[in-house]
Every structure is written in C-alpha cells, then in structure tokens.
Amino acid sequence: MAGQTDMELIKDGVRLDGRKADELREVKIVAGVLDNANGSCYLEWGNNKVYAGVFGPMECHPRHKQKADRAIVQARYTMAPFSVNDRKRPGYDRRSSEISYIASQAFEKVVMVEEFPKASIRVDMQVVEAHAGTRCAAMTAASVALADAGIPMRDMIPACASGKVNDVVVLDLNKEEDNYGQADLPLAIIPSTGEVVLLQLDGHLTPDEFEQALDLATSGCMDLYKKMRLALENKYGGSA
Amino acid sequence: MGKESSDKSDSVSSRKLVLPGDLLETKSKPGRGIFRRDGRVHASVLGYSSDQSGYMNVNAITGGYTPKVGDKIVAICVETGPSVWRMDIGASFNSTLHHSESGWKVPFGDTARFLTIGDAIWAEVFMVDAAGTHQISLKKDDCRKLYSGTIVKIGPTNVPRVIGKQGSMITAIREKTQTRILIGQNGHIWIDGKGNDIATVQKAIEMIDNEANSKGLTKKIEKLLEK
Numbered sequence: 487m488a489g490q491t492d493m494e495l496i497k498d499g500v501r502l503d504g505r506k507a508d509e510l511r512e513v514k515i516v517a518g519v520l521d522n523a524n525g526s527c528y529l530e531w532g533n534n535k536v537y538a539g540v541f542g543p544m545e546c547h548p549r550h551k552q553k554a555d556r557a558i559v560q561a562r563y564t565m566a567p568f569s570v571n572d573r574k575r576p577g578y579d580r581r582s583s584e585i586s587y588i589a590s591q592a593f594e595k596v597v598m599v600e601e602f603p604k605a606s607i608r609v610d611m612q613v614v615e616a617h618a619g620t621r622c623a624a625m626t627a628a629s630v631a632l633a634d635a636g637i638p639m640r641d642m643i644p645a646c647a648s649g650k651v652n653d654v655v656v657l658d659l660n661k662e663e664d665n666y667g668q669a670d671l672p673l674a675i676i677p678s679t680g681e682v683v684l685l686q687l688d689g690h691l692t693p694d695e696f697e698q699a700l701d702l703a704t705s706g707c708m709d710l711y712k713k714m715r716l717a718l719e720n721k722y723g724g725s726a
Numbered sequence: 727m728g729k730e731s732s733d734k735s736d737s738v739s740s741r742k743l744v745l746p747g748d749l750l751e752t753k754s755k756p757g758r759g760i761f762r763r764d765g766r767v768h769a770s771v772l773g774y775s776s777d778q779s780g781y782m783n784v785n786a787i788t789g790g791y792t793p794k795v796g797d798k799i800v801a802i803c804v805e806t807g808p809s810v811w812r813m814d815i816g817a818s819f820n821s822t823l824h825h826s827e828s829g830w831k832v833p834f835g836d837t838a839r840f841l842t843i844g845d846a847i848w849a850e851v852f853m854v855d856a857a858g859t860h861q862i863s864l865k866k867d868d869c870r871k872l873y874s875g876t877i878v879k880i881g882p883t884n885v886p887r888v889i890g891k892q893g894s895m896i897t898a899i900r901e902k903t904q905t906r907i908l909i910g911q912n913g914h915i916w917i918d919g920k921g922n923d924i925a926t927v928q929k930a931i932e933m934i935d936n937e938a939n940s941k942g943l944t945k946k947i948e949k950l951l952e953k
Contacts, residue, residue, distance in 0.1 A: 524788075524790065543818040544818050596746075598761070602818060602858060603856070633745060633746050633772045635788060635789065636790070638746070638759070638761075638770040639746040639770060639771075640768070642747065676747075678747045678749075678763075678768070719743060723939055
C-alpha cells in the first residue's frame with residue numbers, strides 16, 4: 487500500500503488487466519481434491535492458487551486450549567516459499583499468524599462448535615501462488631473444504647476484497663493495484679444473514695468511499711458464494 | 727441418481743442436494759442435520775434433504791461418526807488401563823469400555839489379558855453425555871470379541887449404502903461370497919471367511935464407499951461378485 491504513485495492503474499474505467507471497476511478476477515473452485523484430508527478444496531483466483539484441507543473434529547491438542555462446552559477452530563494460513571517473487575522464508579511469521587487468527591475467529595462464527603465439546607477442527611490453508619488477495623482466496627477455499635468435510639455449519643463464508651486505486655473504488659485488487667493503490671479492504675460475510683465475520687482496512691478511505699467499498703465487496707462475496715455452491719454441486723452431483 | 731432413487735420410492739419425492747445454510751421450506755418437525763434461525767429451518771450439513779413421516783432431515787453425504795446410544799459398532803482397542811479399555815470407534819474421541827461393561831470378571835490391572843491393543847470387538851454405544859464423552863458395552867445382545875477376520879473402514883455416511891434397501895446389498899454380498907460380515911454404524915466393517923472371499927468383499931465395500939453417490943451401484947456390485 488504505497489499510496490502515492492504516478493502509475494495509471496485505471497483509465498476510462500478499465501483496469502490494467504482489462505477488468506471494469508466492479509469485476510472479479512476469474513475464479514475456479516474444485517472441491518474434494520485431496521484424498522487424505524477429511525475435506526479439501528483447490529481454488530484459483532486470478533493468478534492466486536490456494537489449497538485448503540480440513541481435519542476433525544478431533545481431540546484438541548494442546549489440552550489447555552480445549553473448551554469444555556465447545557470446539558475450537560484452529561486455522562493455519564501459510565505461504566509456500568515459491569508463492570512470491572522474492573523467495574519467502576518458509577514457515578510461520580507475523581503476517582501468517584495474524585491471518586490464521588482472524589480466519590479461526592471467522593470460522594468459529596459459522597461452524598457449530600457447540601456440537602463438539604473439547605474438540606478441535608483444523609483448517610489448513612496453503613498458498614501456492616500469491617497475487618494479492620490471498621487471505622480472501624484462502625478463506626473461501628477453506629469454507630468449501632469445511633462443507634466438503636461434512637462439518638455442521640450455519641453457512642459458508644465467502645471472502646472478497648475491495649479497495650481504492652487512482653481515487654476510484656474497485657473490486658478485487660490485483661497485485662499492482664494492491665502494491666500501488668490507496669486502500670485495500672478485505673471482507674468476509676455470512677451470505678444468508680449479511681453478517682460481517684472479517685473486515686480489515688489498509689490505507690485511507692473517506693466515509694463515503696468506505697460505504698461504497700463495503701457494498702462492492704459484499705456484492706463480490708455474493709458472486710463468489712454462487713461459485714462455491716457450484717463447486718460443491720459439481721462434486722456431489724447436484725439435485726438428484 | 728435417477729435409477730437408484732426411483733428404487734427408493736418412499737424417499738424420492740423430496741430428495742434434493744442442500745448445502746450448509748440453505749433454507750428448507752417445510753412444515754415438518756426438525757430432525758437431523760438442520761438448525762433453526764428466526765423460526766425457520768436451515769440445513770447445517772452438506773447432504774440430501776428428506777421430508778418424510780413428519781420430520782425434516784438432512785442426510786449428510788460426508789463427515790465423521792457421531793456416536794448415538796444404541797448404535798452397534800466395531801471398535802478397536804488402542805489403550806488399556808487398570809480397569810478400562812480405550813477403544814477407537816472412529817469418532818472425534820476414543821470411547822471407554824469399562825470392565826463392568828465387558829461381561830468378563832477382570833481382576834484389577836489385568837485388562838490386557840482379555841483385550842489388548844489391536845483387538846476388535848462388536849459393541850454397542852450405551853452412554854453419550856453432553857461433554858462429548860461416550861462409553862460402549864459388551865453386555866448387549868450379540869456383542870462380543872472378534873477373533874480372526876479383517877476390518878475395512880469406510881465413511882460412516884456410506885453405511886446405509888453398504889446395507890442397501892432393506893438389507894438387499896449386504897444380503898447379496900453375504901450370499902455370493904459365503905462370508906460373515908458385521909457392519910458397524912461407525913463405518914468399521916468386520917469381514918470373516920476364506921481369504922479370497924474376504925478380498926472380494928473388501929473390494930466390493932471399497933467400491934461402494936468410493937462410488938456411494940453414483941448410479942446403478944447394486945448392478946456394479948453384482949457384476950463384481952459374479953467374477
């Protein structure tokens with residue numbers, strides 16, 4: 487989020503990659519791609535490539551993290567060393583532990599944790615290729631993986647970002663827009679109620695722009711939700 | 727799954743794939759795999775909805791085993807204590823078999839003489855409490871220790887497919903192969919018989935597990951067993 491730049495990121499309403507301001511990048515979702523996980527998903531979102539796998543509910547370790555009346559969701563977001571231009575030092579870092587934490591909290595809002603006391607539901611998200619918006623991509627993939635694992639949930643949560651580039655509010659920032667734009671606002675919602683389970687903001691937005699960005703991201707989430715449904719219907723054969 | 731569901735004429739009318747959170751239009755009482763929000767019924771798991779005999783259910787297609795009292799299961803011993811056995815029943819937590827529920831007269835500390843790690847039993851779930859712990863019993867009906875044979879593990883949601891409508895599938899498998907089979911509700915299936923027969927049954931059951939949601943499964947299995 488460098489903010490000021492001479493770069494022309496949007497011209498006559500058309501962005502660098504040819505999209506309009508309110509257009510998502512191409513999204514491809516495949517459910518149930520891994521044999522060894524209880525539930526899994528592979529997601530391609532523009533140039534982002536993400537795998538998500540779900541295990542559990544299982545006994546929670548370490549035991550001091552157990553909750554006597556409910557399960558906890560232990561989400562883990564990691565980026566592969568080869569997912570970015572400069573080789574990323576492998577393993578957990580400040581950024582990934584933050585994303586893991588907020589993802590866990592978001593999933594605990596939808597997963598019926600009260601059905602599994604003392605248990606843990608493990609959600610692993612692996613970014614294989616990163617091109618801006620990986621936390622949204624990872625959480626979307628993880629939602630599909632959770633449904634694929636047969637874990638009781640109130641809804642699936644799609645996540646999508648909006649932001650501001652060259653003073654225009656746009657949906658789903660790509661790499662250049664993320665790096666040289668003015669604001670980035672990732673959002674995750676519960677589609678059936680409209681509740682917000684994740685909202686972050688990096689950069690500057692006026693109150694009006696914020697409202698606009700929020701609406702845009704919400705509509706992006708709803709589009710994405712349809713694609714998530716389609717992925718699961720494709721795997722399980724649709725209406726029989 | 728056109729052909730299969732037309733066989734099950736009692737459930738065909740309202741069978742539909744639903745995803746977590748989907749609103750279910752019904753006047754029936756809420757059953758399995760659903761939750762209520764603002765007085766309306768929603769699906770909580772990925773599965774097929776069925777609205778019959780006054781209950782709205784969502785039958786999950788995937789997912790782990792949740793023990794229910796009265797379930798007949800195949801359990802495997804994973805740990806022995808002075809007066810209890812810890813048994814793997816495929817649920818989130820291991821189950822407990824207390825010596826007083828074993829039917830044997832077990833001296834304190836001598837549990838491993840009766841049942842040791844790796845041994846399998848045919849048991850019944852007799853207690854599940856709100857904290858999620860559960861106990862199994864060997865003292866019910868035909869519950870016993872299982873000698874010889876082999877155990878195949880499948881998804882517990884596919885158990886009804888292995889059994890078939892009114893036991894049609896499992897009867898066919900039993901008759902064609904001369905094997906003894908016990909199907910646990912937890913998806914652990916015990917098979918005993920001659921080596922070749924066990925292998926055939928194992929193949930058939932794995933096929934059912936992999937293709938549980940495909941068409942013409944009964945025919946495919948019959949063909950496999952004819953060989």
